[in-house]
Amino acid sequence: MLRWIAAAPAVAALTACGTGSDEPDQLLPLAAAAKADAALADAIARTHSGLAETARELAAARTAHATALQREIDRLAPRDPEDPPSVPDPAPKKAPSSASAAADALRTAAREGQQQAANLVPGLPGYRAGLVASISAGCACLQEVLG
Template sequence: MKRFSRRAVLAVLAVPLVPACTSEPDGPPPPDPLAALAEQARKDAAAATALAQSNTDLATAAGTVAKARTAHATALQAEVDRARPPKVTTSAPPTTSSAPPAPATKATMIEALKAAEKQTGELVATVPRYRAGLLGSVAASCASLREVVA
């Protein structure tokens, strides 16, 4: 009869426990919903700026929209970066050669503001209170901006 050492017995008993002690690495977190809102605000600001440059009748209103939507984008991006600090890289960020935005019309600017107001309003109930305040401010601002443009 062969005798087993205590080490051998413990090693055999420990093998089934190894997978139970290790966990699967968590996947990447889902995208921050505020990041998409910040990107849309940047696009809205660029379209409003193009409209202000191409339409003298709407230059003041479009300039106001561009300034406000730029402020929205900055505030939303700051919150995204606070919650998930961007990774520092040593290489230069890739450049995109996207075409400049087509100038908006009065109707498309109003629709964009209405869509932004709706999106931010829908997110208010799904985020923590400190983010809900930011989103509520953006939604209220978009509603006010629609009145400025109209």
């Protein structure tokens, strides 16, 4: 009995590190959305010079989000370095034709990224909740920049 009690913390630590589930990682859609937002912002930066600086900032932030999420996904489910990332790059994006529609698309991307992340936080364990909450906060800041 004492051995079992002594081993309990080690067992708890091991089970906390893995998902223990055959379900897809909850962070996959969030990472895919971050990559898609970055691709859209890059397309807008190339097409609309008046929005280029702001779009590049959004693209850089969402690329950083996607990278952090991919690292966390890979931490829990290590993959062979020869395999492609579990979150593929999105198809090339086309910027809206008008600057007004492009600005709206950037605002929508930031708002939806913030909401998607915020909705996911309550169901995540410790570190992951902190990571996703910081992404939600980052997207909220982007919304302020975009107006």
